[in-house]
Amino acid sequence: MLNDMNFKGNWRDYQARILEEMDEHFDDGRLHVVAAPGAGKTVLGLEIVRRIGRPALVFAPTIAIREQWAHRLCPLFLDTPPIPEAISRNLANFRELTLATYQALDNLRRGEELDALIEKLNYRGPLTLVLDEAHHLRREWWKCLNEMANRLEDVRLVALTATPPYDASFAEWSRYEELCGPIDLEIGIPELVRNGDLCPHQDHLILLQPTEDALALLDRRRAAIGSLHMALRQDDGLLDWLAEHPWLTESEAHVEEILEAPEMLSAALVLLASAGRELPRPPLKLLGVSARDVPPPSLFWLERFMDGVISQHTADFPLDPARLKTLRDRLNRHGLIEGGRVRLQHTRSVFKLMTSSLAKLDSIVDIAKAEHDALDDDLRMVVLSDHIRAGELPNRPDAEFKPAKLGVVPIFEKLRRSGIADEYLGVLTGSLVILPKRALSMLPHVAEELHFDPGNFRASDLPGCPDHVRIECRSGGTAEFVRLVTALFTRGEVRILVGTQSLLGEGWDAPALNSLVLASNTASFMLSNQMRGRAIRIDPARPSKVANIWHLATVDPEDRESWDAVVSTFNWGCLNDGGAPGLSDIEVIARRFKAFEGISNGASTLIEDGVARLGLDPSKPAAFANLKTFAAAADRPAIAERWKVSLGEGAERAQVRETAAPRYAPRALSWFDTLQALGWSAAGSGAFAAANELRGLASYEGIGVIAMGLAGVATLASLPRLAKAGRLVWRNGSLEGSLESVTRVVLRSLVDADLISGRELDTAQVEIRTSLDGRKDIVLTGVSRAAERQVMQAIAEILGPVQNPRYLLVRNSWLGLKKRVDYHAVPAALGARKENAERLAELWRSGVGSSKLVFTRTADGRRTLLRARASSFAAGYQRIVDRRSVWL
Known part of the structure; x- marks a missing residue:
């Protein structure tokens, strides 16, 4: 059958591009294609199977999607329907094209028949394994598929999906990429619109206010949180106990415990500072901050403290039983504990209240x-x-x-x-179908067109809705219902x-x-x-179709869930909504x-x-x-x-690119280098001019000559640093320059570590674009999708909040009498090996600014790591790198 297949239509531009480039992406035995809905993935998949020329095993998430593969064969690839022996829907009966669901494979695993299937497939020889809509993979399905893919001796794997799980956790994404391979090619919605395969459209957001009941609940929560914080600030017994806690009095002796929960130490300091207490020196010294660096209170810090003493860190912060019970009862009474955790920001219950x-x-x-x-x-x-x-x-x-x-x-x-x-209004769900009575006259005709038995559908009156009827299907088939109602919808009967x-x-x-x-x-x-x-x-039927997609959001005009709203009620004078927003x-x-x-x-x-x-x-x-x-x-x-x-505005082959949009850039590195070097130069030049004036006075001639000599030495000594500073200013003189420099350093480091092909370095282009919300997007073009993703991940780690890296880049600098320390995590991909981390540090010093590489798994390194994690102390969580996508 594969030899007889021949596509009867014309390939779309992006489909032709994928087919043209597919062979070069099979270096790792995998081809991973992401294509938006409507891109023709099934037809593309059949052509890939044909070109590979091996018997193919196709897995799909549902029977309906499985059947699309069979339905596309004729007339798109074959003049006549394929003979039954060419296609199988049974894993036990393998044919040239075997179509199955992920569930069917999982059933084999549960029945301990997976080993037999793998042995049978290996015995038959080379195979093409196709994973359709692989984003559906549940954990159990992923296990057996991954086992199959790894144990098949000669297999080419093709993964096709419209919606990869970009928002999945790192662990989930790693599992997904381990099976499907890195994304090789991606077809975005804009490309499909330009080619006329999707229609023009726009998303619209309608804002609405909560109901009075919801507003009343939010007001009660606000008052409860405000009074809770006031009570904590006035509880001298609690504050005395906190000030005498070993983490605050003997911080150096508890570094390891503090590293496990650094936010708990920070939250304790925030509470003490908000109560006007003098902060102990040991934790400030350990964190490398001063008392004025401690931020004002916020929902974030209050929630961290309460959750720590109530739930997460009771072993390290053991409240006396009576106070613990009083606090827990108070929180429960106001619905501030959810799932055993203290939730002062947007809770699941508030989320449901707003969204519903x-x-x-x-x-x-x-x-x-x-x-x-x-x-x-x-x-x-x-x-x-x-x-x-x-x-x-x-x-x-x-x-x-x-x-x-x-x-x-x-x-x-x-x-x-x-x-x-209302005469054209209907309902379509798996268990309830409602149609307007006026559509009943067309129902038999439409059913016959779909080759359904009209007598299979029965209408019954709805007592409360006299102009509508409930439709039931005697065969109980949901698929028939969907096709029937869809046909009525298309005709305009609904x-x-x-x-x-x-x-x-x-x-x-x-x-x-x-x-x-x-x-x-x-x-x-x-x-x-x-x-x-x-x-x-x-x-x-409507070539000029334009679609509107409507989204609804309930918003509180007074934002009763924010810290501003809480503190305004009590007029505390501290209006800071620190911390990450809730859901x-x-x-x-x-x-x-x-x-x-x-x-x-x-x-x-x-x-x-x-x-x-x-x-x-x-x-x-x-x-x-x-x-x-x-x-x-x-x-x-x-x-x-x-x-x-x-x-x-887009290029001929524009595509959706992944970008990084940092809210922080190491602009200060080059700037402080520049200030320091220029300062030395200015001082030397000034001293030289003063000495020259002294030399003009006869009585000071000898002193002037000496002073000129010293000033000249100072000026000469500053020249190398001034040259370096000038080079860094030339390269990093703006936010855009800093981000571009960081991107190029990261790319070069990944190439030198053999994590990205050296060919990518020759073709890579870095652009810093201003997005519609004013932020800077780092755009990397001229590289593969896999390289792009790896670079953006590394940038997110370097410029984002420090977590627990093996290596840190640490930069000490001075601005006047104030010492500044900047910390950047070495990305995990580079930090796994010492030589790769050292290479990044070398490139960073030459391309971005001077820094010291610190290994965080030593005693001193752990202290440095703790300070790094506290470096965003005053700024909350502002060091965020958003991963975004743009079309260019």
């Missing part, structure tokens, strides 16, 4: 009205939610509508009662469809969809990208927007990820922002034009 706010129902109605006004009969809207809430269906027409929680049925009922396209993201979020194909409302709480890269992928497919509704949206790239709402032609591209002004009321959003969404031709202009 019933105020979103009104926003969904507003969106539906705006889209109906703009599109009328052409409207094809889908609203996705997390839960069905079938119990919320009314039992009579005049029943009062008082939903308890957000969900499919409450959204349906709110839309139905609003009267917006124009607003409410469903669950679990059913319609992935694999559902309805090109007519032109307005998507994400009333879901998911923030994961994978699910967000899959849900959006439903809306941005091209519609052959709020807007935080979910921000995480979601990092999963995809899009156009700006303003004049910028950048295509990048992040909420900043929407151009929202946080200083303006939510109502003002929403009016601008609705106006932008209504002008679909303008959205299409912005895509056209922005895409025109």
Whole structure:
């Protein structure tokens, strides 16, 4: 069958590029391709299998996706359907093309049949192993697949996915990359839009206020946290006990324990300082800070202290039982303990309260009205939610509508009662299907077109919704339901469809969809990208389709969860919201927007990820922002034009690149070198001029000659340092220069360590771009995707907060009488071997600024590491490096 296959169509530009470059990426036996939904991964995968020319074993996450491989063969590759003997769906019956699910393989593992399968495959000879949508791999599936891939003697592995788990933990990503290999080629959404394979689209964010109940809860939490902190500051017994703690009185003797929880020592100092207590010298000396460096109190530090004494560090900080019980009871009473941990910032319960706010129902109605006004009969809207809430269906027409929680049925009922396209409103979930009565006349006709038995579907009245009916399928097949309702939706018999993201979020194909409302709480890269992928497919029936994707966020206008709100209640005069933000509704949206790239709402032609591209002004009321959003969404031709202009700015083969956006750069290194060298030079020049004047006075002639000699020596001595300083200023004279220098040092270090091919160094280009939110993006082009990712990871470690590296780069400098110390972690990839760390330090000194390499696994090194981890003491967690993506 493989010999008979021949693609009947024309390859898209990016598909042709992948096929052209595929052989060079098989050096490690793996080809890892990331392609956005709609890129034609299945067709591409079949062609790769054909070109490799080996029998292929294809794994897919679901039966539906598995069957796509069989359906694409004819007529795209074969004139007639393949003979049954050529394709198998049974792992026990291996053929030229064997299609299976990950679950089927896991069943073999559970039945202890995996060894037999691997032996059988090795006996048959060379094999192609295809992993489709590999982001679905559960831990158990990953284990057996990884075992299979490692034990197969002659295998080429092809991994195809739309949404790699970029937001996974380091351990999860490492497992994923270990199996699939580094990403070799990536096809982003902008490239697909430019090629006409996805439609122009824009994301829109609607802001809404919490309900009164939610605001009241946030007010109570704010007051509880404020009174808790005041009580701690006034508890002399607690403060005396804390001041006499061994970590604070004998810090040097407890370095190892402190290194296990350095934030606990910092939190204790913050509390003592906020109470006006004199801070003990030993911990300040150990941390290398002064009392004025101790930051003011914040939710972050208060939470760290309370969680330490209540839960995490009770062995090192043992409160007396009575005080411990009193504090725990107080925290529990106000809901400030969750899962056994103290949570003063955004808790899971507050998160659910905000994300599930019933105020979103009104926003969904507003969106539906705006889209109906703009599109009328052409409207094809889908609203996705997390839960069905079938119990919320009314039992009579005049029943009062008082939903308890957000969900499919409450959204349906709110839309139905609003009267917006209510005759075209339906519900599609795995267990509940509702259609308007007017669509019943078309149901038999559509069922016959799909080769379904019309008698298999039964309609029953809904007492509380007289114009709608519930549809049930006698065969109980969800797949039939989905195809039937999708056909009705495409025809316009249903124009607003409410469903669950679990059913319609992935694999559902309805090109007519032109307005998507994400009333879901998911923030994961994978699910967000899959849900959006439903809306941005091209519609052959409407070539000018432009899609709107709507996101909803509940925001507290007074931010009652912030430290500012807490302290303003008690007028403490310390307004610092230190620490990392918690998981709020807007935080979910921000995480979601990092999963995809899009156009700006303003004049910028950048295509990048992040909420900043929407151009929202946080200083303006939510109502003002929403009016601008609705106006932008209504002008679909303008959205299409912005895509056209922005895409025109990209190169012919522009692609999505991973970037690093540091909030910190070692600008001070070159600057302090410069100041010091220029200072020596200025002093020498000044002394030389003064001595020359003295020489003109007869009585001071001898002294003047000596002074000129000394000044000349000083000036000459400063020249090498001045030359170095001038070179560093020339290279690092701006923030952009510093970031570029760091990037080139990292790239060279990785090449010298044989972690990246030397060819990458010859073609690499570094660019520092200003993003829409004003931050600087480090963009590395001319290198492979794997090299790009490795460089960005190393930069994130060097410029981010110090964790627990084997080596540190330490820089001591002076500005006037003030000594400054900067710390940078040597990336794990380079710190694993001493010679690689030393090479990085050598390149750093010549390219960025003078630094000392410190090994942190000695006694002195551990103390240095502790100071490094405390170096962001006053700044909280401001040293953050965001990993972003841009199209260029």
